[in-house]
Amino acid sequence: MDDTTAPLVALSNVSRTYDGGSLVALSAINLAVERGAFVSIVGASGSGKSTLVHIMAGFDWPTAGRVLWQGREVVDRHSWTALRREKIGIVFQEFLLLPTLSALENVEIAMSGTGLSASTRRSRAAELLDQVGLSGRLKHLPFALSGGERQRVAIARSIANGPELLLADEPTGNLDSRSTEAVLELLFALRRRAGMTLVLVTHDEAIASLADTVVRIKDGRIVDAGRGTQEAR
Amino acid sequence: MTLAMLAWRNLLRRPARTVLLVLGIALAVATALALLALSRSIERTTGESSLERGAELTVSQRGAADLFGGFVPASLEKAIAAVPGVAGVAGELAMFAPVDNENQFLAVGMADSSYFWPSMPLAAGRLPEKGERYVVVLGDNVAKALNKGVGQDVTIFDHSMRIVGVAGYKTAINRGVIYLRLQDLQELAFRADQVTLFYLALQPGIGAEGRDAIRNKIEALGPFSVAPTDQLFSHDRNVEVLRAVSLVISVIALTTAGISVLNVLLMAVQERTRETGIMMAIGWSDRRIVGTIMLEGVLTGLAGCAVGVPLGFFACSFFNFLPVVGRYLAFQPSFGIVAPSVAGALLLSVLGSLYPAWRAVSMTPADALRRA
Numbered sequence: 001m002d003d004t005t006a007p008l009v010a011l012s013n014v015s016r017t018y019d020g021g022s023l024v025a026l027s028a029i030n031l032a033v034e035r036g037a038f039v040s041i042v043g044a045s046g047s048g049k050s051t052l053v054h055i056m057a058g059f060d061w062p063t064a065g066r067v068l069w070q071g072r073e074v075v076d077r078h079s080w081t082a083l084r085r086e087k088i089g090i091v092f093q094e095f096l097l098l099p100t101l102s103a104l105e106n107v108e109i110a111m112s113g114t115g116l117s118a119s120t121r122r123s124r125a126a127e128l129l130d131q132v133g134l135s136g137r138l139k140h141l142p143f144a145l146s147g148g149e150r151q152r153v154a155i156a157r158s159i160a161n162g163p164e165l166l167l168a169d170e171p172t173g174n175l176d177s178r179s180t181e182a183v184l185e186l187l188f189a190l191r192r193r194a195g196m197t198l199v200l201v202t203h204d205e206a207i208a209s210l211a212d213t214v215v216r217i218k219d220g221r222i223v224d225a226g227r228g229t230q231e232a233r
Numbered sequence: 234m235t236l237a238m239l240a241w242r243n244l245l246r247r248p249a250r251t252v253l254l255v256l257g258i259a260l261a262v263a264t265a266l267a268l269l270a271l272s273r274s275i276e277r278t279t280g281e282s283s284l285e286r287g288a289e290l291t292v293s294q295r296g297a298a299d300l301f302g303g304f305v306p307a308s309l310e311k312a313i314a315a316v317p318g319v320a321g322v323a324g325e326l327a328m329f330a331p332v333d334n335e336n337q338f339l340a341v342g343m344a345d346s347s348y349f350w351p352s353m354p355l356a357a358g359r360l361p362e363k364g365e366r367y368v369v370v371l372g373d374n375v376a377k378a379l380n381k382g383v384g385q386d387v388t389i390f391d392h393s394m395r396i397v398g399v400a401g402y403k404t405a406i407n408r409g410v411i412y413l414r415l416q417d418l419q420e421l422a423f424r425a426d427q428v429t430l431f432y433l434a435l436q437p438g439i440g441a442e443g444r445d446a447i448r449n450k451i452e453a454l455g456p457f458s459v460a461p462t463d464q465l466f467s468h469d470r471n472v473e474v475l476r477a478v479s480l481v482i483s484v485i486a487l488t489t490a491g492i493s494v495l496n497v498l499l500m501a502v503q504e505r506t507r508e509t510g511i512m513m514a515i516g517w518s519d520r521r522i523v524g525t526i527m528l529e530g531v532l533t534g535l536a537g538c539a540v541g542v543p544l545g546f547f548a549c550s551f552f553n554f555l556p557v558v559g560r561y562l563a564f565q566p567s568f569g570i571v572a573p574s575v576a577g578a579l580l581l582s583v584l585g586s587l588y589p590a591w592r593a594v595s596m597t598p599a600d601a602l603r604r605a
Contacts, residue, residue: 085516
């Protein structure tokens with residue numbers, strides 16, 4: 001049974017090293033993300049912020065420390081897979097859509113294995129694409145979509161299973177300013193509507209400052225975890 | 234979007250590679266099918282030809298390495314005929330003989346008392362008369378191959394013989410034989426008083442127990458082996474070698490196809506490492522990812538079989554037109570030979586996709602996503 005009073009996700013003394021310890025990506029990280037919070041993680045390139053998100057999503061495992069989901073330590077690959085399918089949505093900087101699948105299929109495939117019927121998956125995928133403003137692009141393959149459109153497909157895919165936590169790793173890093181604005185608007189609107197917890201990784205201070213909590217990371221260590229300065233739209 | 238559809242799309246991404254893989258599997262299936270048909274057709278065709286002539290059991294030398302290398306005294310005929318339940322005995326000396334100094338044909342010398350003579354169907358001419366020397370009846374395929382007919386001569390073992398008839402049998406072996414009197418062939422081949430085997434016709438109503446009793450009595454007469462006609466070649470060394478060679482080549486062909494599946498899927502999985510990472514990232518279980526890759530293997534295996542089975546059938550029908558082979562064997566692919574070829578191809582396609590599938594899910598999602 002999950003502890004509903006515990007943070008949604010918490011990292012306890014987490015370290016991640018590579019090459020037998022000679023390369024330190026994260027060092028003794030302690031971080032708790034409360035349910036419904038908007039946390040931004042900001043840092044320079046190579047500071048360890050993406051590794052931190054990878055650990056929070058179970059893409060990678062810490063070499064030391066523990067990761068807890070609602071108070072329970074997540075230790076095995078199978079549990080992480082189930083969490084990503086049911087409770088964690090992820091948006092990447094490079095969109096990471098499957099190139100042979102249409103926009104509709106890219107969203108639908110995230111619901112594969114959830115027990116929903118094919119027709120339900122299809123209609124829900126169409127509904128989600130409609131929500132992100134892509135109802136006219138259902139059958140387009142990724143190469144036929146603009147960067148902003150691809151990211152909106154990726155966002156629709158990330159929320160397909162109604163996640164509690166949305167991890168966005170530099171979601172606007174490959175977008176122009178207009179698309180950046182549109183994608184952020186979309187993320188904030190979805191968060192408000194569904195009450196999701198949002199962890200946003202960025203190197204843009206202005207975007208980071210929109211969060212409730214701004215976690216600054218440098219050389220694999222958290223150097224500051226203060227409040228944001230602006231109110232999220 | 235089902236797993237099968239996703240697997241199908243993945244295969245279509247590299248159509249040329251997929252087509253070549255399917256062709257490779259198809260060739261392996263066709264090879265296995267044709268070779269199995271070849272080895273099995275020997276026993277089947279022998280059984281059919283014996284039945285057509287009215288034989289149910291054979292008596293040959295026990296322990297002979299091959300049928301044509303074993304000999305039985307012709308004088309045994311009377312003792313065999315005296316065994317209760319035996320309705321007819323046909324002693325035969327069989328061997329491949331040079332004809333017209335060019336071709337080798339199967340020559341069969343039959344005793345005057347053989348019950349095969351009166352039942353031989355004739356397409357032309359007549360049967361040898363009692364005591365008539367150096368005359369032959371040709372199987373119709375031999376007549377066609379030699380382009381000779383009744384009244385003309387053929388040379389067998391350097392001896393000229395007159396063609397008195399053309400037999401009209403229906404089975405491949407019987408149509409490819411030159412029939413002559415036992416005495417003549419024994420003389421020409423220096424096999425006096427010897428036959429290769431005896432064919433037996435049994436009295437009507439003889440059951441399994443009766444056959445066993447007949448076999449025991451005949452085998453008690455000396456070092457002889459009694460077997461049903463369709464098992465005539467079951468212990469023949471040459472046929473065993475052919476069967477073993479066919480099996481080995483079939484296994485090699487199918488294994489090569491399996492390795493091709495492994496190779497191609499391994500390449501495909503490596504190319505799609507990042508996509509595998511995406512699937513992991515959106516919560517696909519290892520089992521589903523493995524399932525998709527293995528489905529690609531199964532789909533290529535199925536496509537290979539779909540092309541390979543007709544190709545194998547075509548190859549078998551082509552064999553029938555090869556003079557050396559088609560003269561004696563009829564290739565009829567059956568479910569009995571299609572099933573092991575297809576099952577082998579599918580099994581090896583599945584096995585070939587196991588390692589790539591395991592490779593795909595052996596990475597962490599982070600590793601998979603990092604690879605370009």
